[in-house]
Amino acid sequence: xxxxxxxxxxxxxxxxxxxxxxxxxxxxxxxxxxxxxxxxxxxxxxxxxxxxxxxxxxxxxxxxxxxxxxxxxxxxxxxxxxxxxxxxxxxxxxxxxxxxxxxxxxxxxxxxxxxxxxxxxxxxxxxxxxxxxxxxxxxxxxxxxxxxxxxxxxxxxxxxxxxxxxxxxxxxxxxxxxxxxxxxxxxxxxxxxxxxxxxxxxxxxxxxxxxxxxxxxxxxxxxxxxxxxxxxxxxxxxxxxxxxxxxxxxxxxxxxxxxxxxxxxxxxxxxxxxxxxxxxxxxxxxxxxxxxxxxxxxxxxxxxxxxxxxxxxxxxxxxxxxxxxxxxxxxxxxxxxxxxxxxxxxxxxxxxxxxxxxxxxxxxxxxxxxxxxxxxxxxxxxxxxx
Amino acid sequence: xxxxxxxxxxxxxxxxxxxxxxxxxxxxxxxxxxxxxxxxxxxxxxxxxxxxxxxxxxxxxxxxxxxxxxxxxxxxxxxxxxxxxxxxxxxxxxxxxxxxxxxxxxxxxxxxxxxxxxxxxxxxxxxxxxxxxxxxxxxxxxxxxxxxxxxxxxxxxxxxxxxxxxxxxxxxxxxxxxxxxxxxxxxxxxx
Numbered sequence: 336x337x338x339x340x341x342x343x344x345x346x347x348x349x350x351x352x353x354x355x356x357x358x359x360x361x362x363x364x365x366x367x368x369x370x371x372x373x374x375x376x377x378x379x380x381x382x383x384x385x386x387x388x389x390x391x392x393x394x395x396x397x398x399x400x401x402x403x404x405x406x407x408x409x410x411x412x413x414x415x416x417x418x419x420x421x422x423x424x425x426x427x428x429x430x431x432x433x434x435x436x437x438x439x440x441x442x443x444x445x446x447x448x449x450x451x452x453x454x455x456x457x458x459x460x461x462x463x464x465x466x467x468x469x470x471x472x473x474x475x476x477x478x479x480x481x482x483x484x485x486x487x488x489x490x491x492x493x494x495x496x497x498x499x500x501x502x503x504x505x506x507x508x509x510x511x512x513x514x515x516x517x518x519x520x521x522x523x524x525x526x527x528x529x530x531x532x533x534x535x536x537x538x539x540x541x542x543x544x545x546x547x548x549x550x551x552x553x554x555x556x557x558x559x560x561x562x563x564x565x566x567x568x569x570x571x572x573x574x575x576x577x578x579x580x581x582x583x584x585x586x587x588x589x590x591x592x593x594x595x596x597x598x599x600x601x602x603x604x605x606x607x608x609x610x611x612x613x614x615x616x617x618x619x620x621x622x623x624x625x626x627x628x629x630x631x632x633x634x635x636x637x638x639x640x641x642x643x644x645x646x647x648x649x650x651x652x653x654x655x656x657x658x659x660x661x662x663x664x665x666x667x668x669x670x671x672x673x674x675x676x677x678x679x680x681x682x683x684x685x686x687x688x689x690x691x692x693x694x695x696x697x698x699x700x701x702x703x704x705x706x707x708x709x710x711x712x713x714x715x716x717x718x719x720x721x
Numbered sequence: 722x723x724x725x726x727x728x729x730x731x732x733x734x735x736x737x738x739x740x741x742x743x744x745x746x747x748x749x750x751x752x753x754x755x756x757x758x759x760x761x762x763x764x765x766x767x768x769x770x771x772x773x774x775x776x777x778x779x780x781x782x783x784x785x786x787x788x789x790x791x792x793x794x795x796x797x798x799x800x801x802x803x804x805x806x807x808x809x810x811x812x813x814x815x816x817x818x819x820x821x822x823x824x825x826x827x828x829x830x831x832x833x834x835x836x837x838x839x840x841x842x843x844x845x846x847x848x849x850x851x852x853x854x855x856x857x858x859x860x861x862x863x864x865x866x867x868x869x870x871x872x873x874x875x876x877x878x879x880x881x882x883x884x885x886x887x888x889x890x891x892x893x894x895x896x897x898x899x900x901x902x903x904x905x906x907x908x909x910x911x912x
Binding site: 363 | 871885
């Protein structure tokens with residue numbers, strides 16, 4: 336009884352501790368239920384409100400973006416298409432199609448995971464004849480994803496043109512090297528077969544002359560004739576390398592001679608005319624125009640099956656125009672007229688590169704069965720205007 | 722037989738078990754300090770270093786409190802911690818009276834109690850769970866507080882109360898030696 340009185344008395348610190356602990360737990364409970372939980376609810380409400388504001392801002396930014404933007408849910412359903420994307424994606428949005436039906440590349444991506452993890456994926460695709468860079472980005476806070484489309488058609492075209500130009504440049508470079516090698520080979524053969532043989536004959540005759548001096552006059556005539564032949568060969572080789580007449584007398588006489596030689600060689604009747612042309616031009620320009628004319632006439636001889644051709648040179652106040660015409664079989668130049676850089680023939684490529692180097696213009700006008708006209712226009716500097 | 726000495730030594734032995742059980746939990750160091758303080762005090766009395774281990778008893782709750790804070794908090798609030806540790810040093814050097822001893826001791830115990838209350842509310846908030854282990858820990862600190870204060874104030878003038886609370890200490894020691902912090906047996910969902 337005494338022990339019970341001691342134990343169950345309020346003087347017992349244990350009882351006091353138990354009561355105090357219970358009171359403390361009561362205080363904690365009241366504090367938690369009436370202060371912490373309401374604060375938590377307030378925090379959650381504010382967070383939801385902030386998320387809503389955030390979503391509205393994102394929607395507004397999406398609307399204002401000049402590039403097409405799509406918004407989709409974790410199942411892939413389209414939630415929103417911005418104004419810029421209406422003309423591209425309206426049909427799909429109206430038919431409530433999934434983004435995976437719109438972009439096949441998305442079939443390989445787990446959209447739910449993309450949204451939850453906030454991942455981004457990028458790929459290129461074609462939409463209605465235009466190229467687009469597509470970026471898919473998940474927004475985990477909002478539980479949706481957005482697809483941003485960036486039109487790269489122009490960039491693609493420029494890239495393709497660049498690739499094509501590089502290819503043409505390589506082909507032209509190869510062609511030029513081949514042409515140079517052929518020319519060297521030709522010169523080497525002509526020197527060896529032509530000039531070499533003639534000089535050998537001269538030497539033999541000289542030996543005979545030394546031994547049989549009494550028949551000297553006839554032998555001297557032979558030697559003289561062989562020397563003439565050698566000189567002619569040398570002149571022809573030299574002419575083909577670069578005609579002297581071009582350096583000495585200018586473009587008009589050299590073109591006149593060129594036309595005459597081509598006519599004589601090929602049997603095609605040729606005509607040359609120079610209108611309002613006097614004086615000399617820059618030597619590089621004269622050489623360039625000569626080579627263009629040479630290439631054009633070579634093409635006439637090789638491909639045109641023409642019976643006549645004409646070469647006209649007209650000097651306007653600020654432009655020099657050279658026209659080469661023939662009545663041959665022609666070719667379809669519709670595509671070529673629009674863009675000279677697409678031409679396949681290396682000869683034409685060579686011509687166009689030369690013309691472009693003078694800031695000029697090359698026009699090729701040809702139709703099947705109706706001959707060909709090649710017009711070269713080169714702007715002239717002021718001191719050449721006479 | 723001197724039952725009070727027997728209970729005291731029994732308590733010392735029982736309180737050596739909780740640190741072994743609580744190994745790996747965040748309260749391990751707390752229980753280890755508690756477990757080693759009494760044997761250390763008895764050893765000091767035995768080798769006659771001191772008759773009255775006030776300074777040791779003052780250090781124990783402060784050391785326990787620092788053990789509960791953890792390294793990161795101690796590093797972050799280093800100067801506050803230094804101030805806390807300096808309290809017993811100041812006491813020994815300048816204050817050295819029973820009043821100041823009990824005042825500082827109560828402050829240290831209150832810090833411990835507040836830490837446990839904080840842990841309890843944090844778990845309640847985070848996991849919506851009531852952890853009975855923490856309630857028992859709070860009860861333990863409150864029992865020490867009331868035990869000491871009842872002696873000071875003469876609230877429990879009978880020495881028997883001190884004896885009974887020592888038995889309570891042993892029972893609580895056994896509880897902490899059996900149940901590990903974090904056991905699902907002592908965790909209940911808060912409605």
